[in-house]
Amino acid sequence: MSITDRTLHFGSCSACPIRKQAVCAHCGREELRQLDTMKYYRNFEAGQPIVWSGDRMNFVASIVSGVASLTQSMEDGRTQIVGLLLPSDFVGRPGREFAEYNVTAKTDLVMCCFHKKPFEEMVRSTPAIAQRLLEMTLDELDAARAWMLLLGRKTAREKIASLLVIIAQRTLKLEGANSRANLEFDLPLTREAMADYLGLTIETVSRQISMLKKANVILLEGTRRIRVPDFPRLMVEAGSGASV
Amino acid sequence: MSITDRTLHFGSCSACPIRKQAVCAHCGREELRQLDTMKYYRNFEAGQPIVWSGDRMNFVASIVSGVASLTQSMEDGRTQIVGLLLPSDFVGRPGREFAEYNVTAKTDLVMCCFHKKPFEEMVRSTPAIAQRLLEMTLDELDAARAWMLLLGRKTAREKIASLLVIIAQRTLKLEGANSRANLEFDLPLTREAMADYLGLTIETVSRQISMLKKANVILLEGTRRIRVPDFPRLMVEAGSGASV
DNA sequence: CGAGCGCTTGACATAGGTCAACTACTGTGG
DNA sequence: CCACAGTAGTTGACCTATGTCAAGCGCTCG
Numbered sequence: 001m002s003i004t005d006r007t008l009h010f011g012s013c014s015a016c017p018i019r020k021q022a023v024c025a026h027c028g029r030e031e032l033r034q035l036d037t038m039k040y041y042r043n044f045e046a047g048q049p050i051v052w053s054g055d056r057m058n059f060v061a062s063i064v065s066g067v068a069s070l071t072q073s074m075e076d077g078r079t080q081i082v083g084l085l086l087p088s089d090f091v092g093r094p095g096r097e098f099a100e101y102n103v104t105a106k107t108d109l110v111m112c113c114f115h116k117k118p119f120e121e122m123v124r125s126t127p128a129i130a131q132r133l134l135e136m137t138l139d140e141l142d143a144a145r146a147w148m149l150l151l152g153r154k155t156a157r158e159k160i161a162s163l164l165v166i167i168a169q170r171t172l173k174l175e176g177a178n179s180r181a182n183l184e185f186d187l188p189l190t191r192e193a194m195a196d197y198l199g200l201t202i203e204t205v206s207r208q209i210s211m212l213k214k215a216n217v218i219l220l221e222g223t224r225r226i227r228v229p230d231f232p233r234l235m236v237e238a239g240s241g242a243s244v
Numbered sequence: 245m246s247i248t249d250r251t252l253h254f255g256s257c258s259a260c261p262i263r264k265q266a267v268c269a270h271c272g273r274e275e276l277r278q279l280d281t282m283k284y285y286r287n288f289e290a291g292q293p294i295v296w297s298g299d300r301m302n303f304v305a306s307i308v309s310g311v312a313s314l315t316q317s318m319e320d321g322r323t324q325i326v327g328l329l330l331p332s333d334f335v336g337r338p339g340r341e342f343a344e345y346n347v348t349a350k351t352d353l354v355m356c357c358f359h360k361k362p363f364e365e366m367v368r369s370t371p372a373i374a375q376r377l378l379e380m381t382l383d384e385l386d387a388a389r390a391w392m393l394l395l396g397r398k399t400a401r402e403k404i405a406s407l408l409v410i411i412a413q414r415t416l417k418l419e420g421a422n423s424r425a426n427l428e429f430d431l432p433l434t435r436e437a438m439a440d441y442l443g444l445t446i447e448t449v450s451r452q453i454s455m456l457k458k459a460n461v462i463l464l465e466g467t468r469r470i471r472v473p474d475f476p477r478l479m480v481e482a483g484s485g486a487s488v
Numbered sequence: 489c490g491a492g493c494g495c496t497t498g499a500c501a502t503a504g505g506t507c508a509a510c511t512a513c514t515g516t517g518g
Numbered sequence: 519c520c521a522c523a524g525t526a527g528t529t530g531a532c533c534t535a536t537g538t539c540a541a542g543c544g545c546t547c548g
Contacts, residue, residue, distance in 0.1 A: 137382055138339075206497080
């Protein structure tokens with residue numbers, strides 16, 4: 001499928017899958033029309049970098065489909081994923097000229113980008129957008145804080161279980177209120193990405209997944225597909241304190 | 245000093261020490277007057293709880309002086325400080341009815357509180373406030389993400405050094421651009437609070453401080469007063485990635 | 489078929505946690 | 519003024535969860 005095809009496919013805001021949750025959620029007809037003049041779509045393949053920390057940013061964007069990560073690194077290479085970007089999440093900070101984080105596509109991805117200058121102008125002049133942006137930022141802050149509890153205080157097993165809970169919940173929400181029992185979903189992350197998100201090594205991630213499997217908390221099909229026979233059990237393993 | 249005394253002392257916004265950095269930073273005369281009608285001061289002693297997670301919130305506030313912590317806990321008592329609130333920082337989330345975190349005074353503290361309903365109304369109607377709130381929230385999000393790197397990837401020694409760097413920087417900023425060399429400041433946190441902020445135990449905090457002392461990275465007077473003979477050296481020990 | 493990647497597993501090392509004793513203060517009551 | 523109890527912090531001995539290093543498996547791609 002070419003870029004043009006997708007552009008056509010998603011071109012109309014009224015047909016947009018994230019219309020109700022993205023920055024533009026509260027916008028009316030006229031505001032959407034205005035946003036339309038400054039927007040364009042971009043596609044990325046799994047693994048591609050989207051933004052490098054330090055880049056001059058001339059756009060902000062919403063994730064339309066797929067998963068991206070926000071990462072921060074130290075000079076010696078230790079890296080930490082500081083945010084997972086899922087459909088409807090916002091990329092970029094209005095008012096900031098240079099990117100603070102690396103953004104990487106973890107799966108194939110479609111972004112709805114806005115030229116930064118006119119978008120910033122619109123944030124200033126359109127309360128509906130400013131307010132939505134504030135809401136979304138506050139939600140991200142809550143998510144980041146929940147993650148701080150995980151990073152600082154949870155065991156490796158609890159970390160893995162927490163991640164599975166979160167991915168399960170977000171997958172459910174996207175797919176609509178599916179059957180809760182016998183939940184099944186795909187991990188959008190490699191073991192390495194999981195490790196970088198959870199503050200662990202790849203080996204510990206692998207071992208803990210094996211242990212959860214051995215304990216029948218989860219079932220694996222291949223290496224990425226997860227079945228959860230007893231979701232409350234998984235939540236107990238996560239030790240509570242999850243959210244997002 | 246009685247509450248009334250302090251109220252009188254801080255009562256006038258024009259004499260307020262955080263006037264230029266708090267939520268009200270961008271407000272004009274008329275807006276300040278409006279804020280004045282919904283505001284009141286509260287004092288807390290070191291150690292006092294300010295808000296319990298789950299409480300119904302009927303105010304939001306700015307920290308005027310002192311230090312408070314935002315904490316999150318698990319059922320079994322493991323706790324993590326997810327935010328340090330310093331003068332000019334904002335407490336509470338507009339649009340949320342119940343508190344999500346425990347807020348505790350770590351030192352004696354003065355807060356400038358606003359009744360929640362009228363404040364929310366004002367956020368809606370006053371772009372200057374809405375915009376400032378967005379800025380502050382984005383800054384907090386950046387700080388939270390920097391902390392995620394610390395929690396997930398730094399060693400105990402780096403964590404301690406990072407905390408010292410941050411406290412030093414914020415103290416400097418409050419006191420004005422003081423002499424950089426031979427920096428000296430008080431820790432506003434107990435060893436336990438440091439442990440809860442850094443995702444460590446009290447013992448590890450104590451040991452690492454002793455080691456930094458032994459390595460002449462810091463000098464101690466008593467248990468709380470720190471002297472830093474070589475600030476760049478301390479920053480190297482922190483392993484970079486700090487901010488706030 | 490071989491190379492490369494994502495993942496798993498094992499053997500071993502170690503940073504940081506746990507448990508316990510001890511010091512140094514600080515405030516309280518006799 | 520002393521005895522005492524209660525905090526905050528330090529230090530030691532030991533333990534364990536997680537990291538490190540290394541080998542190997544099972545794909546997919548060329």
